[in-house]
Each structure stands twice: as C-alpha cells, then as structure tokens.
Amino acid sequence: MEVSAFSFLNQEDYNNNNMVDQDINNNGNNPIMKTTTDFDTESSDKAAPSFDEILATFTHNNWAVDTGFDSFTNQIPQPINDYVDNSHGSSSFSDFKDNKNNKRSRKETPESSSGQHQQQRRLWVKNRSNAWWEQCNSPDFPEDEFRKAFRMSKSTFELICNELDSAVTKKNTMLRLAIPVRQRVAVCIWRLATGEPLRLVSKRFGLGISTCHKLVLEVCSAIKTVLMPKFLQWPDENKLNEIRSEFESISGIPNVCGSIYTTHIPIIAPKISVAAYFNKRHTERNQKTSYSITVQGLVDPKGVFSDVCIGWPGSMPDDKILEKSALLQRANNGALKDQWVVGNSSYPLMDWLLVPYGHQNITWTQHAFNDKIAKVQEVAKEAFGRLKGRWSCLQKRTEVKLMDLPVVLGACCVLHNICEMRGETMEPELKVELFDDEMSPENPVRSASSMQARDQFAHNLLHRNHAASHDLYFVGQ
Structure with missing residues (x-):
C-alpha cells in the first residue's frame, strides 16, 4: 500500500552570483579587496612603488576574486590572511613565496631547525558505551523488560529484523566494522517507541548522534519499502x-x-x-x-x-x-x-x-x-x-x-x-x-x-x- 505524502514546501532559486557581479561592476572593483601599502599615489614625497610591490598587490586581489570571495562579508579570505602582514604594509612577491615555503616546510617536518617541537594533529574519537544495548540483546534479558523498552516481544522484534536483513545490512570496511542489523533496527524502534531526543539515543546505544539519526531514517525507509506491501495493504x-x-x-x-x-x-x-x-x-x-x-x-x-x-x-x-x-x-x-x-x-x-x-x-x-x-x-x-x-x-x-x-x-x-x-x-x-x-x-x-x-x-x-x-x-x- 502506498503512502500518500505531501510536504507542502515551496522551493525558490536564488542567484547570488549576479548580485556579486553587479556590486563589482558598479564600483569598478571589489571594495573589500583593498590591501594596505607603504606608498600613497597622491603623495609626492614618497618613492614610487617597486615592481615586486605592484605584483604582490595584483596577486592578492586576483586570488581573492578567483576564490569566490563573498563581497557581502567584511572579512579577508584566509589564504590572503596567511601571507599578508598588515602591520608592515604590503609584502614583496619574494616574501610571499618565502612565507609559503616556510609553511610547507613546517608541515613536512615534525620538528623545526631550532629544536622546538611542533604540535601535530591527532584524530580524537569519543569512547561510548553500548552496555545497555548489549544487555537488551542478551538472550537472558527478561521478556517484560524488552517489551517495555521496544513496545513488542522478542519474537516480533526478531521477525522485523529478519524481514529487513537484506535491506539494512552494511558491509565491513577497512576503517571500521559495520553496525549489526539488530542494533540498527533497535535504534529506530526505541527512538519511535520512546520519542527520546537523539542525544539520549546516542547514549543508550553507544553511537554518534548523527549516526543514530541516519539509522532511524534508513530503517524507516526500509520498513516502507519492504514491510508496507506485506503488512499494510488493501484486503x-x-x-x-x-x-x-x-x-x-x-x-x-x-x-x-x-x-x-x-x-x-x-x-x-x-x-x-x-x-x-x-x-x-x-x-x-x-x-x-x-x-x-x-x-x-x-x-x-x-x-x-x-x-x-x-x-x-x-x-x-x-x-x-x-x-x-x-x-x-x-x-x-x-x-x-x-x-x-x-x-x-x-x-x-x-x-x-x-x-x-x-x-x-x-x-x-x-x-x-x-x-x-x-x-x-x-x-x-x-x-x-x-x-x-x-x-x-x-x-x-x-x-x-x-x-x-x-x-x-x-x-x-x-x-x-x-x-x-x-x-x-x-x-x-x-x-x-x-x-x-x-x-x-x-x-x-x-x-x-x-x-x-x-x-x-x-x-x-x-x-x-x-x-x-x-x-x-x-x-x-
């Protein structure tokens, strides 16, 4: 039986690129793309800018435009902030290359030439306990407690898992083991049965909040695809x-x-x-x-x-x-x-x-x-x-x-x-x-x-x- 669904959402398309182009054309250039220089063209007592300085300014401005810098924000793009020292005015093109090479060398070597240890990035994974689910999944877990948690008996839960096995099973990867089918189905049913927020579902099953949200939607979709034609149909x-x-x-x-x-x-x-x-x-x-x-x-x-x-x-x-x-x-x-x-x-x-x-x-x-x-x-x-x-x-x-x-x-x-x-x-x-x-x-x-x-x-x-x-x-x- 097919579910008649209606989202009643209105979709609108926006084109900000035209607005950005119009703003740039009206001003002649991008007003945010101004860089501070040591020279002033209106002042006669300062020396003319060098070729390196002009080239550096030209390079900075074009980098900002090519990277799609949003003219509606008042921030300088990160690539330019990395290489422009506003306290000393503009930098020469050779300084620009030196700064870039220094950053690259610092990334490649864990320790600088001066012997100072550079802090390296580490992958941090939160330890979560799935002891509650392991207890519920145990054959010795009381039937009444299981029915209270999942609104159904163990036999009915087993039936649903068997029906959805082929639709929700995932393969193991080199990085991690796939979540078992029973746990996937349990996350969805417990969430529907209790209505608890995802953060509590995460604590119960020892999974990430986004993972629990994804599992609920995947299992619900599998129920609609696999179980609805069998259990919700015209007599x-x-x-x-x-x-x-x-x-x-x-x-x-x-x-x-x-x-x-x-x-x-x-x-x-x-x-x-x-x-x-x-x-x-x-x-x-x-x-x-x-x-x-x-x-x-x-x-x-x-x-x-x-x-x-x-x-x-x-x-x-x-x-x-x-x-x-x-x-x-x-x-x-x-x-x-x-x-x-x-x-x-x-x-x-x-x-x-x-x-x-x-x-x-x-x-x-x-x-x-x-x-x-x-x-x-x-x-x-x-x-x-x-x-x-x-x-x-x-x-x-x-x-x-x-x-x-x-x-x-x-x-x-x-x-x-x-x-x-x-x-x-x-x-x-x-x-x-x-x-x-x-x-x-x-x-x-x-x-x-x-x-x-x-x-x-x-x-x-x-x-x-x-x-x-x-x-x-x-x-x-």
Missing part, C-alpha cells in the same frame, strides 16, 4: 467478508468495510508555509500555538490499518484531506461499490461514506443510528490511540525534518499493524486519549441516494432494537 475479498461481518455484529449496519479517522501530529513551526501548518483548534484548546501534520487512516474491526494518507498540513480540514487521498481514487474506481466506510461528522455523506446525522433536533430514530455509528467510529479512534501510545514520538514535536516525517509516520503505522496482527499487548499507562476536534464540512451532504440509505438504516435499526427488547420482555415473563 482481498475473503478478508473483506470477515471485516463486513465483524462490523455488522458491532453496529448492526451491513456492508461496512472500514472506519476512517484523521489525527494530528505536532511539529515544530516550519520555516516555509507556516500558516498552512497552523492548527487553530489545538491552539485554542491548549492556549499554546500549535503546528501539525495529519494522518488519515482506514482500519478494520481489529484496529489494523488498510489505508493511510500522511503529511497534509494541519490547517486542512478532514474532508479536504479525503479529497486528496488515494482512498477517494479507490472509491471512484469502483473498489468500494456496495460497501460503506464509516466516518465522523468531519466527513461528508457520500455514495460510499456513511456519517452520523449532524443537524440539530434529531429524532429518536436518528439518535439511535448515531449511537451505532459511534461504535464503529470508536474502533478507529481507539486504534489511533494505541498508535500514539505505542509510538510516543507521535505525541511530541520531533527533531525529524518535515520532508522526512511522512516516511517516519508511515513506518509507525506499519509497525502498529505488525503488533496488532501478532496480538502484542500494550501497557494501560501508555494509552492515549485523543482530542482531535471535528469540523463540519462546507458541503455535508453530497449524495441523495446515501441520504435515503441512511434513513433506511436508521429505521431498521430502531425497529430491530424494539423487536429485540420485546422478545426479551416475554422471555423474562
């Missing part, structure tokens, strides 16, 4: 029959193939298109400026995702996200014919999308129908609660760049499916209660036939419940 006909049967047992509504929900993931304010990611409802409720991107998901009765759409900005309402998603394209292609997807009041009523009655002063029949719809919708909401609870990185603003975030969020959805399919339990204290605000769409009803079908469902559910209550009454007698 086949046999699976759809099971889904429809289970949803009907929950709500009494036939032919329901999924429950749809959209949640928000907090992010740091982006540098581009800030207003697009501004989350007005979260800001008003929490009294704190909030920015977010969205995750739309369709789940089955067990809370497993069968379709996700990730990455649209937080200011976009749920119905607009649906219009941009692959799920709408799937419905337009006939994949949802004679089937229903159940959503909340943030979605419009469509030929294949069933939502509760949203107007005021609803009847008892319509109220009973809304209660049944709420049971189906609760399945999706609880699934997203387990998603955010299991992967705590979704609850806080992350260090991941906005353009890389859809891949990370997609990996969380795939790992969620694996845990749900394998019956992985989650600690009660990790449960997250969602507060995503529902916004009514501009056009809440987009299908007249669906209005009639909804009314018929409401009528049948009300009478069926009355009949069941009547039977129970006589049984009790």
Whole structure:
C-alpha cells in the first residue's frame, strides 16, 4: 500500500552570483579587496612603488576574486590572511613565496631547525558505551523488560529484523566494522517507541548522534519499502467478508468495510508555509500555538490499518484531506461499490461514506443510528490511540525534518499493524486519549441516494432494537 505524502514546501532559486557581479561592476572593483601599502599615489614625497610591490598587490586581489570571495562579508579570505602582514604594509612577491615555503616546510617536518617541537594533529574519537544495548540483546534479558523498552516481544522484534536483513545490512570496511542489523533496527524502534531526543539515543546505544539519526531514517525507509506491501495493504475479498461481518455484529449496519479517522501530529513551526501548518483548534484548546501534520487512516474491526494518507498540513480540514487521498481514487474506481466506510461528522455523506446525522433536533430514530455509528467510529479512534501510545514520538514535536516525517509516520503505522496482527499487548499507562476536534464540512451532504440509505438504516435499526427488547420482555415473563 502506498503512502500518500505531501510536504507542502515551496522551493525558490536564488542567484547570488549576479548580485556579486553587479556590486563589482558598479564600483569598478571589489571594495573589500583593498590591501594596505607603504606608498600613497597622491603623495609626492614618497618613492614610487617597486615592481615586486605592484605584483604582490595584483596577486592578492586576483586570488581573492578567483576564490569566490563573498563581497557581502567584511572579512579577508584566509589564504590572503596567511601571507599578508598588515602591520608592515604590503609584502614583496619574494616574501610571499618565502612565507609559503616556510609553511610547507613546517608541515613536512615534525620538528623545526631550532629544536622546538611542533604540535601535530591527532584524530580524537569519543569512547561510548553500548552496555545497555548489549544487555537488551542478551538472550537472558527478561521478556517484560524488552517489551517495555521496544513496545513488542522478542519474537516480533526478531521477525522485523529478519524481514529487513537484506535491506539494512552494511558491509565491513577497512576503517571500521559495520553496525549489526539488530542494533540498527533497535535504534529506530526505541527512538519511535520512546520519542527520546537523539542525544539520549546516542547514549543508550553507544553511537554518534548523527549516526543514530541516519539509522532511524534508513530503517524507516526500509520498513516502507519492504514491510508496507506485506503488512499494510488493501484486503482481498475473503478478508473483506470477515471485516463486513465483524462490523455488522458491532453496529448492526451491513456492508461496512472500514472506519476512517484523521489525527494530528505536532511539529515544530516550519520555516516555509507556516500558516498552512497552523492548527487553530489545538491552539485554542491548549492556549499554546500549535503546528501539525495529519494522518488519515482506514482500519478494520481489529484496529489494523488498510489505508493511510500522511503529511497534509494541519490547517486542512478532514474532508479536504479525503479529497486528496488515494482512498477517494479507490472509491471512484469502483473498489468500494456496495460497501460503506464509516466516518465522523468531519466527513461528508457520500455514495460510499456513511456519517452520523449532524443537524440539530434529531429524532429518536436518528439518535439511535448515531449511537451505532459511534461504535464503529470508536474502533478507529481507539486504534489511533494505541498508535500514539505505542509510538510516543507521535505525541511530541520531533527533531525529524518535515520532508522526512511522512516516511517516519508511515513506518509507525506499519509497525502498529505488525503488533496488532501478532496480538502484542500494550501497557494501560501508555494509552492515549485523543482530542482531535471535528469540523463540519462546507458541503455535508453530497449524495441523495446515501441520504435515503441512511434513513433506511436508521429505521431498521430502531425497529430491530424494539423487536429485540420485546422478545426479551416475554422471555423474562
């Protein structure tokens, strides 16, 4: 299943070279490229400059221009600072060559002719301990402690490592040994599970901060490429029959193939298109400026995702996200014919999308129908609660760049499916209660036939419940 991702970034091209050229042309020469000399052309009491002095000045200026010196800075390039002594004015061309040769000789010889020892550069490597990971990787490490750290059992972790082995394995080099596959996967999963900053991930696993960041992105990309087609896909006909049967047992509504929900993931304010990611409802409720991107998901009765759409900005309402998603394209292609997807009041009523009655002063029949719809919708909401609870990185603003975030969020959805399919339990204290605000769409009803079908469902559910209550009454007698 392909993740629909949208970064909403605007790219602009800048050409500073034209600005630099224009500045140089307007002034006749580069104003920063002036060097101090011992002579003054306006003074008649000083001797004319020597050929060496003129040549040295010419050489310094052209070096600065050829090395691409930025005219917007007020610093002299390092190559010129190395060879120009401003305290004595300009230097001759022979002095320039002598200084250059002296520097080269000092680099080549560890000790000068005067016997003074020259300090040599050394490669400094920080010693890091990976004792914590070695303990977790031990066969004797307790199962409960492992599940608490990685949100899954050892067997599930082993399954993921085996699936990703060919995609994340690296070869040893002459300089260093490659990081093992299990450690690579563990860095990514622990980072997603805890949401801890990279500096703490570095301490846990005995790796560099940049290395941990790179491993997280590489493993998430491998999860999207290798595991998503296996564990996050549209169900086949046999699976759809099971889904429809289970949803009907929950709500009494036939032919329901999924429950749809959209949640928000907090992010740091982006540098581009800030207003697009501004989350007005979260800001008003929490009294704190909030920015977010969205995750739309369709789940089955067990809370497993069968379709996700990730990455649209937080200011976009749920119905607009649906219009941009692959799920709408799937419905337009006939994949949802004679089937229903159940959503909340943030979605419009469509030929294949069933939502509760949203107007005021609803009847008892319509109220009973809304209660049944709420049971189906609760399945999706609880699934997203387990998603955010299991992967705590979704609850806080992350260090991941906005353009890389859809891949990370997609990996969380795939790992969620694996845990749900394998019956992985989650600690009660990790449960997250969602507060995503529902916004009514501009056009809440987009299908007249669906209005009639909804009314018929409401009528049948009300009478069926009355009949069941009547039977129970006589049984009790």
